[in-house]
Amino acid sequence: MNIQKSVIKISVISCLIPIFFLGMYSFFLTQNETERREQEKIEFIFASEKKQLKLINDKMEAVLNLLEFFVIHSVEESSHKDKFEDLIEGMMDHIVTDNKEVENIFYGDEFGNFSLKGSGFIPEGYDPRRRPWYTGAVKEDSDYHTTDIYRFSNGESGITIAKVVYIQDKILGVVGVDLNFSDYQLKMSHLSIGKTGKMFIMDKKGMLVVDAGIPGVNDKNIILIKEYMDLKFKGEKSYLDEILSLKKPVIFDLDTPNGEKYFRLEPILELGLIMVGGTYKNELKELPLNIIKAGIIISLIGTIISLLIINSFSKKLKVHLKNLSILIEGISNGNYSKNIEEILMYISDDSELNVITKEVKNIQKNVKKREIELKEIARIDSLTGVYNRQSLTTFLEDEIIKKKMFQSTFSIIMIDLDNFKNINDVYGHVFGDFVLKEVCKIFMEETSKMDKVCRYGGEEFIIVLPNTNRMDAFKVGERLRKEIKKREFFNSREKIKVTISGGVMEYEEGLSVEGLIEIVDKSLYKAKRSGKNKILY
Structure with missing residues (x-):
């Protein structure tokens, strides 16, 4: 097969097929289909954000485990207690400095002593044993206890994760971190649901923890959600506790003066919080339809341009093939492609690509050799020659x-x-x-x-x-x-x-x-x- 002739045929077909299928797609597209696609996008956004929050939670649990380890060893190795206490203080300093999400890290022991690093301060007469994070952690059935939302001294909101430190079933105290979501809130503000909808996070009392939207808008959304959920559960149980117990998304629509509004609520089980997204339903339909219209217009313009350049492209094809041969020769010396077998398969006897057959086969040989070398390098310690x-x-x-x-x-x-x-x-x-x-x-x-x-x-x-x-x-x-x-x-x-x-x-x-x-x-x-x-x- 001659490539020049094939290029002309393929170019014409490639231009016409997208127009045909886009036209058919837009004709038969239904309202449910557009909403379904937008729902998949929303589910993806929620899954991605929940994964980010889980990573933050897992990181904080690892921090608490490390702090717990040093606290236990400071007790077990009483002869080196001062050394361990210095290590604990230094480690807490590094954790606050190196982690933007950590506002404070602290440790309160069974005798009422309290150590804190971060932006907070210790009031006079402060007894950690009387604080909710201490008593809550002691009563908690699981390893980690999460408190309700509170405000830091700089006005930003966050939560506390605390863990009890035991030695031989005896409580030594409680370690904890204050999480500040300001950096995460900035990242979340760039996400949208529909055209104008934003996401936010609230605690089980309906208080905003992360507000990524316009100030005041999500407060109104929370009121709408409360009214709906109170009606649904008829005051028998806190609706937010109900959502957390369901362990799955809650989706519903509400009529508002500005139109029907869509809400999605998903529990963040690790932190005891709820992620919420809301937007007007007409925005869920508008975006896909606009994309389809824009795609058809762009395809038509692209078709016209493509037909104009096909002739010029055909004449220059042989020049490009020669350049391609030089390129592949360079690839064989280091910058190789993984699709070598596929390249060889498409080179026929009457094809202009015969000129690069030799270089492609050299690539195939070098690729296999280098892949073996790279795999071995990745497993071996470069200094000693043993495994890494x-x-x-x-x-x-x-x-x-x-x-x-x-x-x-x-x-x-x-x-x-x-x-x-x-x-x-x-x-x-x-x-x-x-x-x-x-x-x-x-x-x-x-x-x-x-x-x-x-x-x-x-x-x-x-x-x-x-x-x-x-x-x-x-x-x-x-x-x-x-x-x-x-x-x-x-x-x-x-x-x-x-x-x-x-x-x-x-x-x-x-x-x-x-x-x-x-x-x-x-x-x-x-x-x-x-x-x-x-x-x-």
Whole structure:
């Protein structure tokens, strides 16, 4: 087939087909269809925004978990209490500084002591144990307690998320964060439902938390919603509590002096809030119809322009093909395309594209080679040549799945080079890097091909041992420890001895990747504290 002739045919058909189908589509388009498409858009907007809020909530829960961890350790490690308290204060400062949505972060203990970082201040005689966030968290059945809306000193609104800190079923206190939605409100203000409709968020008492519309408009919308929902539930129960209990969207239409209005309410279960969107129903129909009209007009204009340039395009086609050949030759040297097989399929014997066949085949060869190289690079730590932390996560997830499917077992060894900082400080980072590489060679030599040696970070390594119980893993760890202890590492001045400490853990049912690493890290920590140069389990 000759491409020049094909281009002319395809161009004409490509111009005429959109006009035909757009005309048929606009003729048979019904009111319900246009509303359905707009509903899908609204559902997408709500889903996206709820996902953003869930991410914020998950982030805050992680912050509280971290703060809880340090508080517990400050109690358990009473001899280092001052050090832990300094760490907690510094961490709270960083959290407020690095997170726009955090207005305040605080901790109140069982004795009435209170620590706060952020824009807030602590009034004289303030007792956290009498505050709603403290009492509410203590009474809450779930891990996290969310308070009602309140106003910050700068006039902006937000909510508090709090969590009780326990140690052996004893309450140590409550940690919490004040969320400020001003930054999120700015982003939400750019979203529209229909032509003029806006979204907002309220709490279960009907108070505005995030107002992304024109001031005062959403207050009126809340009044309309209250009237409708009070009538629907007849005062038997708070309608907002009812929405939260339904755990699904509530959609309804209301007649107003300016026309029929559409509302959609969706619960944000993690924060105990409700997302609301509203607009006039005629706007749901207007936008799709305008798009169709504009599309038909643009298609007609495009058809006329396309027909005028087809002839010119046809004459220049051979020139473009030659340029294309040069382009593909360049691609084969690095900037390659993923559709190589498809390009070759369309090159026939009588096609002008025969001129680029050789270059395309070169691309195919180079692409496969580079894809293999890139996949391997993504898995390996560039310094030591062992697997990186991302690969470690994948290995552990795979072993957990195998455990569930085949009832197999596996263990991990977490290893840290003793006094490695001193090696870097005294002999320099170049020699430190040399030691890391040599130690990794020993790990690889002294473990089986099935075992996975991974660099966890810095001078810490984790070895994944499939089908290995705790005692066998301990033996592997001991073998590695003894082998490294007897080795000598040479620099330009002297021989250096290196030792390692480690922790061993066999996987237990129900543990996550993070939980498994956290437990083995504690064993490593004990090994370090008890004199180093030992493996514990």
